[in-house]
Amino acid sequence: MTAHDDRDVAVLETLADRxxxxxxxxxxxxxxxxxxxxxxSLPRHHHDVERSATEVARLLTAEGxxxxxxxxxGGLPSVIGHRPAPPGASTVLLYAHHDVQPTGDPDGWTGAPFEPVERDGRLYGRGAADDKAGLAVHLAAIRALGPDLPVGVIVLVEGEEEIGSPTLPALLAEHRDRLAADVVVIADALNWEVGTPALTVSLRGLVEVTVEVATLEHPLHSGAFGGVVPDALAVLVRMLAGLHDDTGAVAVxxxxxRSVSxxxxxxxQQLRADAALLxxxxxxxxxxxxxxxxxxxSVTVTGIDxxxxxxxPNALAATARAKISVRLAPGDDPDRALHALTEHLRATTPHGAHVRVVPGIRAHPFEADPTGPAHRLALEAFRAAWPESTPVAIGVGGTIPLVHLLSSVFPHAAVLVTGVEDPDTRAHxxxxxxxxxxFRNACLAEALLLQRLGGSSSVG
Structure with missing residues (x-):
């Protein structure tokens, strides 16, 4: 073993202990x-988003x-924290988000959704993984390196990620100089499986719409008019069925x-188990x-009114509406996809029913170049933190609007998408x-990554 190898082992052991x-x-x-x-997404919880942002700012301030x-x-609050780089060193932007999804029916949870509890080596609770754990990883890495932190860090913790980041473009424009970085680490994705870390190199985009159908001025008695007058709900169901072919593939x-090796x-069988398929x-x-x-x-009908x-009542429905979520393949464009979806819905509307398509969230897909030096250093850090596993580069079917936005605003920055989730995390x-x-290994890997991005060979 060389002296350099000895130093690497010493750094790893010191950071692991910390x-x-x-x-x-x-x-x-x-x-x-x-x-x-x-x-x-729920106005009644916006004061909690404010409380969360205040707490995040306090935690970052405590780390200097x-x-x-x-x-x-006028959007919901985000937090920006900054610690300047040593002379000549790089700056790394660390991203997470502190807002969370609604819980749905509380009876669907084993415990209270916002009362964290540890069971069988997992921490349960809404936001425990997505994505308050992402912020915790950043905190752990900064704490472990302490005064030895060899790079500048900017921490951006967003408060609107779960509603599509509507004011994020304005936020990035307003704070562009303060957020400029050489490397971006986005801790909001997942690993391949428990015990196998992954670097995400592609993400799908997103288009959401609400489609509204009307056939009548008011509901009608189904016996008096059924069989002749179309009801809006039946029309909507036929339209929604036309979004997929007989195999379940998207038919828009x-x-x-794409097909990618x-x-x-x-x-x-693993997918069936991970998805809890019946x-x-x-x-x-x-x-x-x-x-x-x-x-x-992919096309998902996420709700029907x-x-x-x-x-x-035993009546023909006059109106009906549904919310549709479309995940876009890398290489697609949200505006083009919105047009294609809208035209398909109108073309498949039966009986001349009146239809209105109301656009919602739109976000671009993302593809990274996994061959750059920052990606290499990230994979090396994964190997050291998970010594019994081989890290992999994967795609993820979800969407992170920030990734495309940051790539557009800072085109020369290397973007690394990491995470602490796994197929059984059940985010959302x-x-x-x-x-x-x-989670522990992710904290260690990020500390190692920051240390190596700074080119430091020792930790005091």
Whole structure:
């Protein structure tokens, strides 16, 4: 073993010891954040988003960063913290978000959604993984390096990610100089599986619309007019069925679909287990599973407004509406995809029903060049933090609007998308959880990455 290798081992052991020693305090901070129901999509929780931002700013300030709560265009609060680079050193932008998804029916959770609890090596609670754990990883790395931090750091913790980052472009424009960095680390994705770290090199984009259908001025008696007069709900159901073909593949002309060679492949039985698919339920679409999840579009009907079964009168519905979410393959364009979806819905509207398509969230897909030096250093850090695993570069079917925005605003910065989630995290669903073993390793990996990005060979 060379002297250089000896120094690398010493640095790894020192940082690992510091991460482990700091874990109890870090978990206390993370659990405190999880207890704040910072649901950005629900106005009744906007004061909680404010509380969460204030707490994030306090945590960053405690680590010696110049931190402040910021907002743009009257949006919800984000936090920017800054610690200048040593002379001649690089600056790294660390991103996470502190807003969370709604919980849905509380009865769907094993415990209270905003009361974190540890079970079987996982921390359960809304936001425990997505993405308050991302902020915790950044805090852990900064704490572990302490005065030895060899790079400048900017920490951006967004408050609107779960609603599509509507004011983020204005925020980036307003704080462009303060956010400028050489490398961007976005801790908001997932690993390939528990114990196997991953660097995300592609993300799907997003287009959401609400489609409204009307056939009548008011509901009608189904016996008096049924069989002749079309009801809006039946019309809407037929339109929604036309979004997919008989295999379940997307049937909207004009959406991009790709086939890409992947270094890993999802085992079908593992996917069925990870997705909690019911026995006998088949998969949808065609092509490899990774292509279907990462490189092809998907269309999901996420909600329908119509009379509830319990309260429905025996009548023809005059109006009905649905919310549609389309994930876009890398290489597609949200505006073009919105046009294609709108035209398809109008073309498949039966009986001359009146239809209105109201655009919602739009976000670009993303592809990274995984061959650059920052990506190489990240994979090296993963190998050191997970010594019994081989890290992989993967695509992710989800969307992070910030990635494209930052790539556009800072085109020369290397963008690294990391994360602490795994296929059983259930982000956005019931019983969201964080695997604590992978969380610890992610904290160590980021500390190693920052140390190596600074070119430092020792940690005092």
């Amino acid at each position: 991460i482990d020693a700091g874990t109890p305090a870090l978990m206390t901070d993370l659990e405190h954040l999880v207890r704040i129901p910072s649901v950005s 960063l110049d931190a402040a709560v910021v907002r743009a265009d 002309p004009g959406l991009v679909a 992947s270094p890993v492949e999802y085992d079908e 026995p006998g339920v088949g998969l949808t679409g065609a092509g490899s599973l990774t292509d279907r999840l990462w490189h092809q579009p 119509c009379p509830s079964v319990a309260e429905a 669903g019931y019983d969201e959880s964080l695997h604590l073993g992978d």
